[in-house]
Amino acid sequence: MNADRSDLASRIDMTKPHPARRYDYWLGGKDNFQADRDAAEAIAAVFPHIRTAARENRAFMQRAVRFLAAEAGIRQFLDIGTGLPTADNVHDVAQRIAPESRIVYVDNDPLVLVHARALLASSPEGATAYIDADARTPEKVLADPALRETLDFTKPIALLMVALLHFIEEHEDPYAVVRQLVAALPPGSYLVLSHATFDPLDAETIAAMDAVNKNIKPVFSPRPLADVTRFFEGLDLLEPGIVSVSDWRPQAGPRPTPAEATGYGAVARIG
Numbered sequence: 001m002n003a004d005r006s007d008l009a010s011r012i013d014m015t016k017p018h019p020a021r022r023y024d025y026w027l028g029g030k031d032n033f034q035a036d037r038d039a040a041e042a043i044a045a046v047f048p049h050i051r052t053a054a055r056e057n058r059a060f061m062q063r064a065v066r067f068l069a070a071e072a073g074i075r076q077f078l079d080i081g082t083g084l085p086t087a088d089n090v091h092d093v094a095q096r097i098a099p100e101s102r103i104v105y106v107d108n109d110p111l112v113l114v115h116a117r118a119l120l121a122s123s124p125e126g127a128t129a130y131i132d133a134d135a136r137t138p139e140k141v142l143a144d145p146a147l148r149e150t151l152d153f154t155k156p157i158a159l160l161m162v163a164l165l166h167f168i169e170e171h172e173d174p175y176a177v178v179r180q181l182v183a184a185l186p187p188g189s190y191l192v193l194s195h196a197t198f199d200p201l202d203a204e205t206i207a208a209m210d211a212v213n214k215n216i217k218p219v220f221s222p223r224p225l226a227d228v229t230r231f232f233e234g235l236d237l238l239e240p241g242i243v244s245v246s247d248w249r250p251q252a253g254p255r256p257t258p259a260e261a262t263g264y265g266a267v268a269r270i271g
C-alpha cells in the first residue's frame, strides 16, 4: 500500500486499455480513460451483452459474499483481482451482515491502488487492507505483512478470485496459482471463483471476439468448463456446482441466459 506518487504516476498508462478500467466502464463507472472506453466499445460492438455479463459477474460475487457472511459464518475475505471500487464492494456486503468482517484486497492495477482508500473504508468493528501485488506471484501475496496483520490464518477465510483468472495465460499456470493460495488456507475456508467462457457462444461471435481480443493486453483467456473445473480439484463444490454466474443461487425473477452472462461461477469448501 506504500507506493510513492512518482512511482504510481509512472505506472499508470492512460494510452493502453486496462481490464479494471474497461470493466469499470461497462459497469457505468467514471474511473476510465479514452483508451479503455475505445477497447470496451470495440468489444461491445461484437458482443453487445458485455455490460450484462459484467453486471451479472458482479452480482454473482455479491450473492456469494452474502451467502458466506450470512449462512456460512465467514468473517475473513481475501479478494484477489479486486477491481476499481464501485457500489457494494466485498467489505460493504460482508460488513453489512457482520460488521466485524476483515477483508484484504489485492490488485496489480496502479489505478486501483490510487482508489484503494475507498476500499479501506472499514466499519469500526472490522478491518480492511490493500496489497499492491500480482496474482501470478502468490508467494508475494502470502508473504505480505498486511495479510497476516489483517487475517487470522487459524480461522476460515474466503478466497475470492472473481473475473481474474482469464487474465492469466495457460503458460503462466493459473491452476498452480489457485492451488498455492488454497493450500495456505485453513480447513473450513472457501473458494469463490468466476471465469469468462465462450462455451455458450456461436462460432461467428467467437471469431469476432477473438479478432478484437488479439490486440489486447493482458491476453484474455476465456476457458471451457473442463478447464474451469480444474480450479476446484480436491475441493467440495457447493450446490449448484459450476454454472453460469446468473444461475448461481439467483434471486427470483427473470435472468440472463448463459450466452449473455458468458461466465462460470462457483463456490467450494476447502478441506
Ligand SMILES: C[S@@+](CC[C@H](N)C(=O)[O-])C[C@H]1O[C@@H](n2cnc3c(N)ncnc32)[C@H](O)[C@@H]1O
Pocket: 019, 020, 023, 057, 058, 061, 080, 081, 082, 083, 084, 106, 107, 108, 109, 112, 133, 134, 135, 136, 161, 162, 163, 164, 167, 218
Ligand atoms: C474484471 S475485473 C474484476 C473485479 C472484481 N473481482 C469483480 O469481479 O467485480 C479484474 C481485476 O483483476 C485485476 N487483475 C488482472 N490481472 C491481475 C493480476 N495478474 N494480478 C492482480 N490483479 C489482476 C484487474 O486489475 C482488475 O481489477
